[in-house]
Amino acid sequence: MTDTRHLGRLAAAAIVVLGVAGAFLYLGGWFSPQKLTPARFVDEFERVNGRYSGFRRNHAKGLCVRGFFDSNGHGTRLSKAVVFRTGRVPVIGRFSLGGGDPHVSDELNTVRGLGLQFSLTDGEQWRTAMINLPVFPFKNPQAFYDNLVASEPDPNTHQPDPAKMAAFLANNPETARALAIIKSQAPSSGFDNSTFYGLNAFRFVDADGLWTPVRWTLAPVQPYEAASATGASQDKNFLFDALIASILQHPLQWHVIITVGQPGDPTNDATVPWPEGREQVDVGTLTLDSVESEETSPARDINFDPLILPAGISPSDDPLLSARSAVYSQSFTRRTGEKKLPSAVTPSEVRK
Amino acid sequence: MSMSVGTEQRQFTALMRLFHWLTAALVLTILGIGVAMVASLADYHRLVSIHRPLGILILIVVVIRFVNRHYSTLPPFPATMSPRERSVASASELCLYALLVFQPLVGWGMLSAAGYPITLYGSIHLFPILPHNVMLYAVLRGAHTVLAYLLFLTFLAHFGAVLFHTWVLRDGTFRRMAPWRVRTP
Numbered sequence: 001m002t003d004t005r006h007l008g009r010l011a012a013a014a015i016v017v018l019g020v021a022g023a024f025l026y027l028g029g030w031f032s033p034q035k036l037t038p039a040r041f042v043d044e045f046e047r048v049n050g051r052y053s054g055f056r057r058n059h060a061k062g063l064c065v066r067g068f069f070d071s072n073g074h075g076t077r078l079s080k081a082v083v084f085r086t087g088r089v090p091v092i093g094r095f096s097l098g099g100g101d102p103h104v105s106d107e108l109n110t111v112r113g114l115g116l117q118f119s120l121t122d123g124e125q126w127r128t129a130m131i132n133l134p135v136f137p138f139k140n141p142q143a144f145y146d147n148l149v150a151s152e153p154d155p156n157t158h159q160p161d162p163a164k165m166a167a168f169l170a171n172n173p174e175t176a177r178a179l180a181i182i183k184s185q186a187p188s189s190g191f192d193n194s195t196f197y198g199l200n201a202f203r204f205v206d207a208d209g210l211w212t213p214v215r216w217t218l219a220p221v222q223p224y225e226a227a228s229a230t231g232a233s234q235d236k237n238f239l240f241d242a243l244i245a246s247i248l249q250h251p252l253q254w255h256v257i258i259t260v261g262q263p264g265d266p267t268n269d270a271t272v273p274w275p276e277g278r279e280q281v282d283v284g285t286l287t288l289d290s291v292e293s294e295e296t297s298p299a300r301d302i303n304f305d306p307l308i309l310p311a312g313i314s315p316s317d318d319p320l321l322s323a324r325s326a327v328y329s330q331s332f333t334r335r336t337g338e339k340k341l342p343s344a345v346t347p348s349e350v351r352k
Numbered sequence: 353m354s355m356s357v358g359t360e361q362r363q364f365t366a367l368m369r370l371f372h373w374l375t376a377a378l379v380l381t382i383l384g385i386g387v388a389m390v391a392s393l394a395d396y397h398r399l400v401s402i403h404r405p406l407g408i409l410i411l412i413v414v415v416i417r418f419v420n421r422h423y424s425t426l427p428p429f430p431a432t433m434s435p436r437e438r439s440v441a442s443a444s445e446l447c448l449y450a451l452l453v454f455q456p457l458v459g460w461g462m463l464s465a466a467g468y469p470i471t472l473y474g475s476i477h478l479f480p481i482l483p484h485n486v487m488l489y490a491v492l493r494g495a496h497t498v499l500a501y502l503l504f505l506t507f508l509a510h511f512g513a514v515l516f517h518t519w520v521l522r523d524g525t526f527r528r529m530a531p532w533r534v535r536t537p
Binding site: 006009010012013014016017020021023024025027028029035036037038039041082122123124125141298301302303305307308310311315319321322323325326327329332333336337 | 383384387388390391392393394395396397398400466467468469471474475477479484486487489490491493494504508511512515516519520
């Protein structure tokens with residue numbers, strides 16, 4: 001009798017303990033193997049691009065730069081962020097090409113990236129990762145992932161299957177629309193005269209706590225030159241070598257342009273541009289005056305997570321932002337523990 | 353003279369019980385947030401933004417709690433516990449304290465080694481406690497996960513042992529730490 005009662009109570013205690021353990025595992029996604037997680041996202045990058053020890057899982061090929069941002073104070077009307085007060089803050093950054101192969105040959109049509117870290121006077125940081133496309137091709141993390149899956153190389157042809165890509169575009173008409181906008185703008189001749197776009201919408205929060213939807217853009221001071229005018233070189237690193245030559249000649253500059261959104265402008269869909277004629281505020285000038293190989297620059301070891309923001313800049317409701325933060329972090333954690341191999345753009349190339 | 357003359361102390365002091373249940377709530381919350389955030393895309397940023405200050409809060413609470421414990425009188429173990437059980441209970445308690453202090457420090461250290469700003473809220477941020485060194489980050493990031501699972505397993509053992517004593521042995525172990533005041537007969 002007592003034994004049965006004992007056993008019953010023992011079973012109850014065991015069930016409660018197992019229940020708590022199960023709830024914990026449930027929260028960790030152990031019972032939902034189909035759920036898209038940061039780890040599964042980065043696994044897919046590795047399947048499509050290959051795995052290169054110590055390198056970023058995307059935008060693997062890069063070159064590091066340093067400089068500063070001179071704020072003209074015009075941004076303080078929109079944001080209380082210290083970075084927009086009149087004055088200068090140091091900047092470290094990294095130019096890159098899209099894709100996971102760190103030794104890929106430079107191509108004019110490859111996506112160009114620029115990651116920046118502004119070190120604010122009060123110890124805060126503002127990091128942003130921009131690309132030279134006016135809109136982003138994917139509206140949410142699932143679309144980005146599905147595109148990666150569709151672009152997996154076929155085991156026989158070693159090329160993506162065109163039928164899979166066509167099916168992806170049919171299912172994601174917003175990507176087709178974004179690609180049409182992207183293709184309507186020919187890339188410039190180099191990194192130095194490229195416009196870089198922050199892509200996602202953010203919120204600028206002013207001193208009274210009121211927020212405004214914004215997007216930001218880096219507009220080059222270096223004059224635009226069409227890519228065709230110079231002609232693509234056969235040199236593997238021609239875009240990076242041109243950037244090195246250009247920056248050694250004179251500091252490169254970009255205007256930091258804030259586009260102010262109006263009520264109704266989409267903030268949760270980076271595939272859609274905002275209407276023409278939105279107010280643009282030039283909040284200061286970015287100057288990049290020195291260049292360094294990844295192998296010697298601390299920028300190699302910076303995760304340009306777009307959600308490392310100072311007080312005064314907040315994320316919008318764009319679902320890509322949190323996903324970018326999560327996936328960048330996963331890529332960072334993987335590569336930091338791996339052996340670091342030489343970059344394609346070597347220290348000697350920077351000095352020559 | 354004192355009101356408690358002749359009655360044995362059966363419970364931890366009110367302050368100790370408050371610290372215990374505060375720690376329990378904070379630690380279960382942060383473990384849940386931690387395990388969910390690393391598997392989440394949509395809520396990653398929101399959860400990490402809570403996880404960081406919560407970890408620092410736990411570090412502060414646990415340090416104050418440990419000091420308070422040092423200056424408090426503890427109730428005796430229930431008579432049902434053998435000397436061996438008592439030493440296991442004391443060791444697991446020490447283990448929990450150690451994990452609760454080290455885990456936030458490892459978190460703080462790994463963010464420092466990654467070169468991340470250690471933002472608590474708005475512009476409030478902590479100073480780095482380690483230099484920017486990503487190999488160190490990778491080691492600490494791995495340790496943070498291992499310590500989290502160890503912490504959860506130690507919690508389960510502690511929770512399971514109290515349930516066993518309270519439900520199966522019915523020796524009133526729970527009353528020692530009950531959030532309410534238990535009148536001594």
